[in-house]
Amino acid sequence: MPLIEFTNKGLYCRAGEFYIDPWQPVNKAVITHAHSDHARPGSLHYLCHHQTAPVLKLRLGADISVACVEWNEVVTHNGVKISLHPAGHIIGSSQIRVEYKGEIWVVSGDYKTEDDGISGAFVPISCHTFITESTFGLPIYNWKKQDIIFNDIKNWVSGNQANGKTSVITAYSLGKAQRVLQAVAELTETIYVHGAVWNTHNALREAGINLPGVKKVTPNIPKQAYKNAVIIAPPSSDGTPWMKRFLPYSVGVCSGWMQVRGNLRRRNADAGFPLSDHADWNGLLQAVKATGAQKVFVTHGFQSAFSRYLTENGIEAAEVKTEYGKEDDEKIPDTEEPPAKDTGGRAIP
């Protein structure tokens, strides 16, 4: 019996009797991070990093039962050692290390290898088996450094200000919004955010996480207040009547998908910034190699291509179907096909 099994409820550790990021309600759920595809409601007990807990409660209900841990802190369940380690994806995001009788598995959750300054720097963990995501697992995805993209964003905002336009940045409310905030806060103090971004922002601030101050967009704020301001809003608000109040404005989309020109045109945005919270192609390869794992399971993304490439390069890999990968920030809802869905992966042991 493998230490972690792929069941229809999610990744399951039988020896420790817990699930990792289950997509159906279970008894014990260890959570990598609070994005909705990884943290789902209904389980009896949750275990996560202490910076994940505030948003988990915001999203799943204040009355859920949550145990918090620090990174590197070891919790033992039925002799199975569980510990969390920085994944660099968003604030609090963690890889889950599971050790039993000398065998070590690591579940990456979502991760990126570049240190964004707020999420904790990704640390590769040695293991026998590594379960990795592959959202951007094709060689066309290689990111520019964060400071270069931040500069692009700042130049774009300054350009808009010179033209008397409001800058509306679309970014997922948990993760990307806080990350972009770092760049914009250097430029202006007039930052307004959409209600969804505001709620997350507040939950994080109340938990003692240091974030720049922002104002919430409300109906009683006069239109003039938005002139030359920066607005951070979730992608779903783009094109809705809610945006009218910012006219004249320019929309900038922050997403790894913006790497490909066609996606920017499809979204009809004014500017695209390929700023991603996921590892790029080289990041994925480095991360996999750094674990020293003999066996790799590839989940959500280009799992078929990435696992085939690993296998051809001497790392035994197989693709696994999961329910992950449905976050709205990295997803173009009506056009994005689940990559390589129909190529049929290898059987899972």
Added chain:
Amino acid sequence: MKAFAQLITTLGTSTKTNEKLELLAHYFATENDADKVWVIALFSGRRPRRIVSSSLLKLWCQELTGLPEWLFEESYHTVGDLAESIALMLPPASEENSHRFSLAGIISHLLQIEKKDEEEKKQFVTRSWMQMSKDERFVFNKLLTGNFRIGVSQKMIVNALAKTVQLEANVIAHRISGNWDPASTSFAALLSNEGGSADHSKPYPFYLAYGLDGPVSELGKETEWQAEWKWDGIRGQLIKRNNEIFVWSRGEELMTDKFPEYHSLVNVLPDGIVLDGEIIPSIDGKPLPFALLQTRIGRKNISRKNLQEVPICFFVYDILEYEGRDIRELPLTERRKLLEEIINRNNHPPVVLSPVIDFASWGDLADLRMQSRENGAEGMMLKRKSSAYQVGRKIGDWWKWKIDPLVIDAVMIYAQKGHGRRSNLYTDYTFAVKDGDKLVSFAKAYSGLTDKEFARVDHFVKNNSLEKFGPVRTVKPELVFEIAFEGIAASNRHKSGVALRFPRISRWREDKTVDEINTLDDLKKMLEIFGK
């Protein structure tokens, strides 16, 4: 190259016409002349000849990146554009050296190595790649693959230039059209305010009409309008200057050699004349189907048999230059009078005077329009009698009044992913009609649905694929569409025995099932009625 790459990137993402215009104007105001000449050339369809094949570019990129072919292809498929795919996959530049490349420099290098061996080309391409930024690689690859399409109209180029050079827009349009070689033309020679170049083959920019949407009576008094048949050929200009004949298509292609019929006109037409009309196959003044014209265009060598079976005529309807003088500002009635005099004076078969239609009232005209197909026309043209011959597509004085297209209900049987903007969506479909209990494919169509509908059909395709064959999916024959087209002709290259002209989806018939679609017999009946 850096500025050019920047220009292309921003033009490619900008959605506003004004913004694009400003960008171009800024480029023309600040960049060096040699590069500007090439930008004008590229945007007006004059690209350097392709010197390497796509498969070699793919191969070199795979060698540089060490990526296996299948992964390259999978990535390319995701991006949908080869130039961009390669730009994204290559490792970062070893030494980014933008200032070493100017656009004109790169192109002149490409022209130099055109005849050189593969190894020399490879050296140049791969070395250039490794010194370029991602955006520069993209435009460089576009130059190599020879397909520069960046959503900028000739009109916009002209307007942008008009902001920086001291010439009227229509003069600029004239200067940059026609037969000039960017490799040997300087910016000054092309656009200085005296004289201009001595190229006597140059056509005028075409005046294009909009389609009429509203009722024809809204155009006002009948007496102010001239009606003509709208022919289904290739719009062209026939020029005789310096005792030489030139024929230009609307796509600004010099087609003189394709139509030897016109050569005899050198002895017939007066010198210094430019005629506007339709290039069209015709016998005894009656047009033949467009499909026949295509058999002529596609051919390198034209046989005597071709000339006999598909003789090409020029249905002339306007005159733009007479005795070497630009007369486009004259009102249509005066131009028409002059035209009739000249053509009637020399009754010479390849030139046919496109008739003016007599009518007393709009009601009359509407009835006559119903006879368009019998006359071999696809509708009518309405032109204001006082109108000057303008530049480009202008609203107000000239209107197309086309007849409704032919339609047929069909079921989708294959789907393929689109390109560029739609590279992730199944947007290219093949349609079939019924033949007994079989389905027979008869047309492909790419356009006619809204983005929302495309997304829904895409979803259907992904969930109802029966089979995958390369990029093509066979889908469950379930979705019914109304296919509109402009003409129908017999064809032995198609399984159905017919070829359609301009097929497109006119609407999604969600109210119909596959049992209710049209049959092959219906198509054959249409062929009998309209295919002659």
